[in-house]
Each structure stands twice: as C-alpha cells, then as structure tokens.
Amino acid sequence: MAHTVNGKRAREGGGAGVFVLSSPAELARAVAGRLWGIVRERGAGPVHVLLSGGETPRKAYETLAAEPYRGRFPWGSVHFWQADERFVPAADPRSNRRMIGEALLSRAPAPLENFHGIDTSLPGPAEAARAYDAELRRAFPEPPGGVPRFDAVVLGVGEDGHTASLFPGSDALAEETALALPVVGGDPPVPRVTVTLPLLNAALRVVFVVQGEGKANALRDVVAAFRDPSLRSPGIPATLVTPRRGMVVFLADSGAASRLPAEWRSPG
Numbered sequence: 120m121a122h123t124v125n126g127k128r129a130r131e132g133g134g135a136g137v138f139v140l141s142s143p144a145e146l147a148r149a150v151a152g153r154l155w156g157i158v159r160e161r162g163a164g165p166v167h168v169l170l171s172g173g174e175t176p177r178k179a180y181e182t183l184a185a186e187p188y189r190g191r192f193p194w195g196s197v198h199f200w201q202a203d204e205r206f207v208p209a210a211d212p213r214s215n216r217r218m219i220g221e222a223l224l225s226r227a228p229a230p231l232e233n234f235h236g237i238d239t240s241l242p243g244p245a246e247a248a249r250a251y252d253a254e255l256r257r258a259f260p261e262p263p264g265g266v267p268r269f270d271a272v273v274l275g276v277g278e279d280g281h282t283a284s285l286f287p288g289s290d291a292l293a294e295e296t297a298l299a300l301p302v303v304g305g306d307p308p309v310p311r312v313t314v315t316l317p318l319l320n321a322a323l324r325v326v327f328v329v330q331g332e333g334k335a336n337a338l339r340d341v342v343a344a345f346r347d348p349s350l351r352s353p354g355i356p357a358t359l360v361t362p363r364r365g366m367v368v369f370l371a372d373s374g375a376a377s378r379l380p381a382e383w384r385s386p387g
C-alpha cells in the first residue's frame with residue numbers, strides 16, 4: 120500500500136509503515152501532518168480523533184494548533200477524545216487532560232464541546248470509566264460491529280511496551296466488551312482509566328508516536344510483532360493493537376528508531 124508522508128510517496132512494509140524523523144521537531148510535524156491528512160481525507164461530517172497522553176505528543180499537539188495546520192484544520196468538525204487518563208484532578212500536572220488542554224485546546228479554535236474527556240471529578244476511576252464508556256456509546260450510536268470506529272488514534276509506547284494505560288500482563292488486555300476500564304500501574308503510579316483493545320482495534324488509522332533512545336528496544340519489539348504476528352504478546356501490550364480494518368503507522372525519531380534494522384523502515 121502506498122501513502123504520502125511529508126509530501127513524499129512511501130511504500131509500507133511488514134504490515135505497518137515505519138517512518139523515522141530526524142528530530143523531535145520533525146516528529147511533531149509528521150504527527151500533525153498525518154492527522155491533518157487523515158481528517159482531510161475523511162471529508163465533511165464529524166471526525167473522531169483519540170489522543171494519547173504522556174509527554175511525547177505534547178509538541179505534536181502544539182504543532183497542530185499552530186500555522187500552517189491551525190488555519191487549515193477543520194476544527195469545528197473534529198471531536199477529540201482521550202486514550203487514557205491518570206485519575207488526578209484536571210489541574211494536576213500529571214493530568215493528560217491538562218496536557219491536551221495546554222498543548223492543543225487552549226491554542227486552537229477547537230470548540231470545547233468537541234472535547235470528550237475522562238472525568239476525574241467523579242468519585243473514582245470505575246465511575247469515570249463507566250461514564251466515558253457511556254459517552255462513547257452515545258456519540259457513536261449503532262456503530263458497525265457494535266464498537267465505535269475512530270478515524271484516527273494517536274498512541275504512545277512506553278519503555279515496557281505499554282500503550283494507552285494498557286500495561287504488560289494487565290487483566291484489561293483481555294477485555295472484550297467495555298470500551299473503557301479502570302486500571303492500576305504505570306508511571307506516575309496513580310489509578311488510571313484507559314480505553315480497551317476492542318476500541319483501539321476498531322479504529323481506521325492508528326499512529327504510534329515514539330521518541331527517545333529509551334524507547335528503542337520497545338519500538339523494535341513492537342515493530343517486530345507487526346512483521347511477525349507470532350510475536351504479539353500481552354507482555355508487550357502495544358503489539359496487541361492490530362486494527363482489523365485499519366492501518367497502523369509508526370512515527371519515530373532517530374533515537375527511538377536506533378535499534379530498527381534498516382530494512383524495517385519504510386522509504387520516506
């Protein structure tokens with residue numbers, strides 16, 4: 120399959136495109152460009168985008184909120200959702216909602232009612248997960264296959280291979296029905312709410328964003344499993360994100376990509 124990244128045609132290999140960017144700034148531009156491309160391709164009507172938390176995507180969200188994307192992005196028709204949240208108050212520096220707010224929503228002309236956050240003012244993560252699940256089901260009434268189909272999903276990968284707040288060996292990895300669940304684990308070590316694999320695997324496009332040499336082993340293992348499905352494992356949760364009808368791309372900086380064999384990279 121061929122597609123365009125940064126204006127160049129690129130061929131995908133091994134079931135997923137792997138694009139290596141020379142710096143974190145280039146990586147941020149590639150993520151913003153990719154999101155803009157996906158949203159433009161979807162045309163009119165609501166477009167749903169699921170956003171990862173953590174630190175890596177901050178720069179990408181800031182880039183999307185700045186020119187040239189700011190003026191081109193159809194903010195009014197895009198709905199932003201959270202992939203996961205640390206169960207802390209929204210003003211807490213560890214809050215993913217806060218990061219998305221600072222980097223994207225406060226900078227871009229995005230209607231606030233188009234942001235669908237995980238509500239940490241509820242009594243606990245179980246209530247927040249239930250409320251988020253219900254909001255997802257309301258926003259996607261009668262989706263094909265019974266599971267909301269996101270147009271774009273942005274995900275990070277942890278050094279331990281986690282993604283969203285799906286941690287190695289977690290029971291949440293076996294979930295087949297709920298769209299969001301309360302979980303424990305991760306760094307910072309706070310209770311969390313995460314979307315589940317059925318939701319991620321119904322997505323049309325998944326964009327993994329991986330930065331820094333500390334992620335090099337994790338990225339190599341995750342990409343290896345995209346090339347050889349026998350390597351998928353609950354020990355490396357990101358390997359279980361394999362959308363049935365969707366396309367996966369990995370955007371990585373050169374540090375994160377430093378352990379990828381050259382032939383695993385898509386020409387770009």
Ligand code: 6PG
Nearest residue numbers: 172173174175275276277282283
């Ligand atoms: C979170 C995340 C998480 C993140 C990875 C990578 O709340 O921590 O959403 O899944 O994407 O841990 O995080 P960094 O990009 O900060 O390394």
